Structure formats: C-alpha cells, structure tokens
Amino acid sequence: ADVVDLVDRAVALPPGPELSAVLGGLSWEKIPNARLVEVVQARSRQLAHDQAELLAGLVEITHAVAVADLPGGRSETVARVVARVGKRFEWASHEIAAGLTWTPTVADRELGFATGLVQRLPAVFTALQQGRIDRGKAQVFLDYLDPANGDVTAEQARLLVARFLGQAPGWTRKQLSDRLYRALHAIDPGLRRRRYERAVRERGVALYLDPRTGTATLVGDGLPPDEAAAAGERIDRLVETAKRAGHPGRRPQISADLYLGMLNGTFHRLTEAQIIAALLAAPRAEDNPHPHPNTHPNTDTDPADPDTADPPAGEAGAGDRVATREGIEIRVGLATLAGLDDRPGEIPGLGPVGAALARDAVTAQRRGASWKFALLDSHGHLLLAGSLRRRPRTHPQPRPGSGSGSGSGRVRGGVVELHLTVEELDRHAGDPALTGWHPLLAEIAARWADRDHLRARLAARPRARFARGPLAEHIRARDRHCCGPGCTRTARGSDLDHTREHGRGGTTVEANLGPACKRHHPDKDRGWKLTQPEPGLFRWVSPLGRVYLTRGEPIRPDLPDPDLVGHPDGRPDPDADIDADQRLRRYDPRILDRPATDPP
Incomplete structure (x- = not known):
C-alpha cells in the first residue's frame, strides 16, 4: 500500500x-x-x-x-x-x-x-x-x-x-492535576487537613544511591513543615556562622556537611562553636575545582601500629566530648584497598561506590570495625568466609579533606569485608610491595589451608533451630541478598530460612539455608515450592507452575578493563570543573531561599 x-x-x-x-x-x-x-x-x-x-x-x-x-x-x-x-x-x-x-x-x-x-x-x-x-x-x-x-x-x-x-485528552497532566485538585477541595474543604494528617502519620526517611553520579540522597518526607523549616533555619544559621569564620565552601556544600554530621554522629555532643571548628578543619577534597593527580593512594607503614583488632571506639572515654561517628558495612577487594586496582567497592543496601571512597571509608573505621574476609573462586563466588583478627600494617591514607579520614574522629562499629581470589592470595603472599599486608594474608592463608575442618564446622549442629555464628556469616556472605526472585533486600536484613522446613526434618546446614526477606519468607505457605539443588542455587516453583532459578550475585562480578581513552590521567578537562564551581558560586542561596524541586 x-x-x-x-x-x-x-x-x-x-x-x-x-x-x-x-x-x-x-x-x-x-x-x-x-x-x-x-x-x-x-x-x-x-x-x-x-x-x-x-x-x-x-x-x-x-x-x-x-x-x-x-x-x-x-x-x-x-x-x-x-x-x-x-x-x-x-x-x-x-x-x-x-x-x-x-x-x-x-x-x-x-x-x-x-x-x-x-x-x-x-x-x-x-x-x-x-x-x-x-x-x-x-x-x-x-x-x-x-x-x-x-x-x-x-x-x-x-x-x-x-x-x-x-x-x-486536550489537557496536559499538570492541567488535569490542577483541575482535579481544585474540584476536590471545593467539594470537601476538610480534604487538605486529612491528607496532611495521613502524610505525617506515614512520615519517614529514604536513602538511595544515584547511579549516574555515585552519590547518595538522604531525605525525610511527610515532615511537619514548621519543624522542617526550623531545622532548615538552624542549618542556615550555622552556615552563615561558618562563612563568617572563613569557610571557603558554598552554602549548599556547607549545609550538606552540617546535615550529615548532625545525623551520623560526627557532631554529637559538640557545641556549635566546636561544630564550626570541625567544619573549618576538614574541608572536602571534592570541593576543590583545581586539578590534582589521579593516582593510587599513598600508604603508610607504621611498625608501631598494632596489626590486631582494636577495641571498639565506643568503649573508651565514655565521659569525654569526642564525637563518635556511626560505622558502616563496606565491601572492597583487598587489591583495591591496597591500591593495586580501582575496582568499585560496595555499601550493602545502597550500592557500588568508587574505589577512592571505599578506601576512605575503610580508613575511617580501621579502628573499631570488625574485619572479615571472603575467599573467592575464579568466577567471583564464595569459597570460604570468616572473621579476621589481623589488620594491615600498611593502610591507605585518606584523601586530604575527604571527610572520612582519621580527622573525622572515632567511628563506632561497622564491618569491613575484604575479598580476594585464591590465585590472588598465592600471588600477594610473597609480594614485597605488600609487606604490611603479609600478617593478614598469612591469617587468610592459614584459614584456607584448614578449609576442610572449617567447612565441617558449618555442619556441626544440623539439628539446631537457628543458624548462628560461622554458618550464619557464611550464608550471608555467599548469597548477599534475599533468595526470592528479583529481590535485592540484603542478606543481613533477611531471615535465614530453611529451604526444607526445620519442623519437617530440614537440617541447619549450608545446603538447606538461604536468606529470605519479610516479603518472600512466607511464600512457601502461599503456594510456592522451594528447593536447593546445590548450595546457593534456589529453585522456586510458583503457584501457577512457573519455574525460577535464583543465585546470589557474584561477590566480585566480571568487569571490563579500564578505558581512559581521551583522558590519559583519568580526569576530565579541569577548566570545566573550575568554570562550574564559579558558576555555582554566583548563585549561593540559603536552604529556605532555594527553589522547590520535584520529589524522587
């Protein structure tokens, strides 16, 4: 036609x-x-x-x-x-x-x-x-x-x-929305009050990662506007105080640093004067638009620094006024932490983070955090996991002003998980460039040599009602997320569920356990059938007869090699960074003067 x-x-x-x-x-x-x-x-x-x-x-x-x-x-x-x-x-x-x-x-x-x-x-x-x-x-x-x-x-x-x-059909969505809004309030003047009260009842805080930039967004919603405005006014007042004291940053930058410090514990129990002093003492490296070399981090070797686990930061000096920041769980390759490569790290529940940020996070909580290892096969899946007593004597120095280094004060809690393959363990053990890591590598090597005994211990209590200790840690490290189809709920935020019910003869061993979140845990009572053909491989049969196989993501997924074509030093045009910084400084409003943005 x-x-x-x-x-x-x-x-x-x-x-x-x-x-x-x-x-x-x-x-x-x-x-x-x-x-x-x-x-x-x-x-x-x-x-x-x-x-x-x-x-x-x-x-x-x-x-x-x-x-x-x-x-x-x-x-x-x-x-x-x-x-x-x-x-x-x-x-x-x-x-x-x-x-x-x-x-x-x-x-x-x-x-x-x-x-x-x-x-x-x-x-x-x-x-x-x-x-x-x-x-x-x-x-x-x-x-x-x-x-x-x-x-x-x-x-x-x-x-x-x-x-x-x-x-x-002849209106835009915005025009339709406006018409409906006005009509609703005309027929029911109490609607606004009811919606407001319901929204406050459903108030909460959301944290998510922006995959385009690698930065995080932490927002509260459903907040009473008067209280939220008061919080904004306080931050604005502290921002102005910091500016008068000579802080070089822009107002939005300073307000974001205050927001984080007040929530993560960095400024806990500090006076306002001490908060301003802390801000002035630790400007962020990212705020400097001038070019700097993109090299692997320097490392310090401190023979006097103990290579064993440090006591948790919160145990000492309970009466002092030194703030203690909350620790986080951070997963990173040993080679990345040692500065041998720049593979991304991961914050469970949030997502992948850049190598430099991962190093900063580990350095910040080197003392007080618990350290674990995950030994992998060539495909990135778990072979052996466990806790570490040793710490590297050589550790990366935080970037100046990174906001995560030792200058940020003590860190309470947190988990550092190092992962490496068996081949890397053999290769790094004799590497003279990693002398400071040798005690820690030797500890992992000893665990690997004793792997048969350690794996046998995972099945030591098959009749136990709950998985605990090394068995629980092994399952969480192996599967990473809930075993339900498509679910990304972290294993630590999920129950350790028996594939075959414990009450029906199911044993508490790695081949009969998997993480199941609050959504998926009840599915076996709702018509789903679950088996585990091999440890870590889950076979779900849905009520309508569909079959779905799930397996945890590799701890170390396969990634392409770095490609720095066009940017030999790994950085974009530095002049563009300077121009952007100058443009932003020309518009530098307080929180309550900034235009509203659409919610995510």
Missing part, C-alpha cells in the same frame, strides 16, 4: 490489532514531514491500549487459581484449564515480579495501579484502553480519585471522572 494511504488508515483506526499491523508497515524514513506528528499520535494511542491490556493481565493473575488446586491431575490437562475466582490471591504480586523480572516493590506498585483502574475507576481504564488518554493521565486520575485512599467516596469519584474525563 502507498505510504500516505497507510498513514491515513493509522490516523482513522482505533487502537488494537489492526492499527498495530498498519503501524508495523510504516517506516519512519518514508513518512512525509507533514504526517509525522499524526503517526506519533497513532503510536501513542496504540501504546496506551497495550499498556491497558498489560494492566488487565496483571489483575487477571490475581484471580487465577493455583495449578495445585485445578481439577485433573495430568500436566497436559492442567495446562488447558481456565479457572478464575472472585477473591484475590496474595501470592500474585510475587508471581508477577518473578515472571516480568521486576522487583517486588515495582510489582506491588504496578499491580496496585492496575487494580485501582480496572476495579475502582473502570471508566478511566476504558479511556486508556481506547487510547483517549495516556498512562500518565490515568495515574493522575487514580492519585486524586481512588476511593481506596479514603479521600473521596466511590460516588464522588464517579461524578468527578464523568465531569473531567472527556476534557482530559
């Missing part, structure tokens, strides 16, 4: 299989300029239709009867049975997450969206299915008019949908 004829058909057809076929026959490079927008509109209608059908499928799964409960015993018969019931099955969200490789959080969100449209706002769902509105506008309707939120009755929602749905 002629391209123009196909475009005419695409413009006229409603979304569905026929429109999909017509659009599939159109090549972008052959569409006349004047018709491009019309084809994009047709594709948008088709996309909305397909998204609606996907949402309908999610809801259908929630009402599908589990395979084990279907009539007929033969698999070929069961595969043809169609059986739905009115109630919703609680295992459906995890069935969806596993099948679509979504996280449980995403599956819950998408299923909630689908259920809200299909069952509570059916007219909005129909408009999406017909391509009259897009998914974003459907989300706006649900956010404002879902009776399940308790803000509107089902009848109020129906009337407001009828009032605004016909006009929604």
Whole structure:
C-alpha cells in the first residue's frame, strides 16, 4: 500500500490489532514531514491500549487459581484449564515480579495501579484502553480519585471522572492535576487537613544511591513543615556562622556537611562553636575545582601500629566530648584497598561506590570495625568466609579533606569485608610491595589451608533451630541478598530460612539455608515450592507452575578493563570543573531561599 494511504488508515483506526499491523508497515524514513506528528499520535494511542491490556493481565493473575488446586491431575490437562475466582490471591504480586523480572516493590506498585483502574475507576481504564488518554493521565486520575485512599467516596469519584474525563485528552497532566485538585477541595474543604494528617502519620526517611553520579540522597518526607523549616533555619544559621569564620565552601556544600554530621554522629555532643571548628578543619577534597593527580593512594607503614583488632571506639572515654561517628558495612577487594586496582567497592543496601571512597571509608573505621574476609573462586563466588583478627600494617591514607579520614574522629562499629581470589592470595603472599599486608594474608592463608575442618564446622549442629555464628556469616556472605526472585533486600536484613522446613526434618546446614526477606519468607505457605539443588542455587516453583532459578550475585562480578581513552590521567578537562564551581558560586542561596524541586 502507498505510504500516505497507510498513514491515513493509522490516523482513522482505533487502537488494537489492526492499527498495530498498519503501524508495523510504516517506516519512519518514508513518512512525509507533514504526517509525522499524526503517526506519533497513532503510536501513542496504540501504546496506551497495550499498556491497558498489560494492566488487565496483571489483575487477571490475581484471580487465577493455583495449578495445585485445578481439577485433573495430568500436566497436559492442567495446562488447558481456565479457572478464575472472585477473591484475590496474595501470592500474585510475587508471581508477577518473578515472571516480568521486576522487583517486588515495582510489582506491588504496578499491580496496585492496575487494580485501582480496572476495579475502582473502570471508566478511566476504558479511556486508556481506547487510547483517549495516556498512562500518565490515568495515574493522575487514580492519585486524586481512588476511593481506596479514603479521600473521596466511590460516588464522588464517579461524578468527578464523568465531569473531567472527556476534557482530559486536550489537557496536559499538570492541567488535569490542577483541575482535579481544585474540584476536590471545593467539594470537601476538610480534604487538605486529612491528607496532611495521613502524610505525617506515614512520615519517614529514604536513602538511595544515584547511579549516574555515585552519590547518595538522604531525605525525610511527610515532615511537619514548621519543624522542617526550623531545622532548615538552624542549618542556615550555622552556615552563615561558618562563612563568617572563613569557610571557603558554598552554602549548599556547607549545609550538606552540617546535615550529615548532625545525623551520623560526627557532631554529637559538640557545641556549635566546636561544630564550626570541625567544619573549618576538614574541608572536602571534592570541593576543590583545581586539578590534582589521579593516582593510587599513598600508604603508610607504621611498625608501631598494632596489626590486631582494636577495641571498639565506643568503649573508651565514655565521659569525654569526642564525637563518635556511626560505622558502616563496606565491601572492597583487598587489591583495591591496597591500591593495586580501582575496582568499585560496595555499601550493602545502597550500592557500588568508587574505589577512592571505599578506601576512605575503610580508613575511617580501621579502628573499631570488625574485619572479615571472603575467599573467592575464579568466577567471583564464595569459597570460604570468616572473621579476621589481623589488620594491615600498611593502610591507605585518606584523601586530604575527604571527610572520612582519621580527622573525622572515632567511628563506632561497622564491618569491613575484604575479598580476594585464591590465585590472588598465592600471588600477594610473597609480594614485597605488600609487606604490611603479609600478617593478614598469612591469617587468610592459614584459614584456607584448614578449609576442610572449617567447612565441617558449618555442619556441626544440623539439628539446631537457628543458624548462628560461622554458618550464619557464611550464608550471608555467599548469597548477599534475599533468595526470592528479583529481590535485592540484603542478606543481613533477611531471615535465614530453611529451604526444607526445620519442623519437617530440614537440617541447619549450608545446603538447606538461604536468606529470605519479610516479603518472600512466607511464600512457601502461599503456594510456592522451594528447593536447593546445590548450595546457593534456589529453585522456586510458583503457584501457577512457573519455574525460577535464583543465585546470589557474584561477590566480585566480571568487569571490563579500564578505558581512559581521551583522558590519559583519568580526569576530565579541569577548566570545566573550575568554570562550574564559579558558576555555582554566583548563585549561593540559603536552604529556605532555594527553589522547590520535584520529589524522587
């Protein structure tokens, strides 16, 4: 058919299989300029239709009867049975997450969206299915008019949908949102108060990593605005005091340092004058826009420094005024910590961090943190794990002003996990450049030589009700995360679950244990079947008969070699850094003067 004829058909057809076929026959490079927008509109209608059908499928799964409960015993018969019931099955969200490789959080969100449209706002769902509105506008309707939120009755929602749905195709999402907001407050002046009270009840703190920059965001939401404003005013006042005292940083930089120091314990029990002095004494290296060499860290060898574990920082000097920062768990390769490579480290529950930051974090909590090792095979999976008594005599010096070095005061608690392969253990043991590491390497080598005995100890109490000690640490180090399909909840934040129930004869050994988070732990009681064909490999069979294999991520995943083409020193153009710093300094507002940004 002629391209123009196909475009005419695409413009006229409603979304569905026929429109999909017509659009599939159109090549972008052959569409006349004047018709491009019309084809994009047709594709948008088709996309909305397909998204609606996907949402309908999610809801259908929630009402599908589990395979084990279907009539007929033969698999070929069961595969043809169609059986739905009115109630919703609680295992459906995890069935969806596993099948679509979504996280449980995403599956819950998408299923909630689908259920809200299909069952509570059916007219909005129909408009999406017909391509009259897009998914974003459907989300706006649900956010404002879902009776399940308790803000509107089902009848109020129906009337407001009828009032605004016909006009929604001609409005932007923002315009639709504004109309619904004004309408809701017109019919119910108490709505704002109820929403405010509910949001305060649901207040919380969120921490997440920005994968583009490697930096973290720590935010509170649902906060009473007067108390949040008072907190902002206090930080602003301290920022101005620091600026008058000669701090070279910009106001947003100083306010961020104050925010962190007040929360992580660095400024605990310090007077305001001492806080300002601490800020002035430790400016961050990242705040300096001038170029500096990107080399591996220098290391100090201090023969007088003990190579054994130090007492926890919090045990001494309980009456002094030295602040103690909270320790963290940090995982890093021994070669990276020793400055031999720049592989990323990891903060469990947050994500990967740069090598320099990992070294700074380890240096900051060298005293007081517990140290562990993970010995790996050539594929990065665990062979042996355990605690370490020794510490390296040679340790990386923190970058000047890194904010994580010894100048930051004592650190309470924390875990440092070093990982290396057996081949690296053999190679580094005689390396003269790693003399300061030899006692620690010798301790790991001794554990490896005694591995048969140590592994036998993991099975020493097969009838115990709970996994404890070395066995628990081995399972957490081996699996890293919850063993549920697609789950990224850390092993330390999960229960150590018996694959075969302890009450049904399951033993407490590594081949019958795995981390299971609060979401996935109950799944075996909800129709899922779990086996462990080999230690660390989990086979899940869902209520609908789907099979999913899970295994913990490698402790050391395979990574490409560094590529510094275009930046021989590993750094971008230093002039660009200086220009950016100067541009930011021209706009340097207080917290309460900064423009609002959209929440994440």
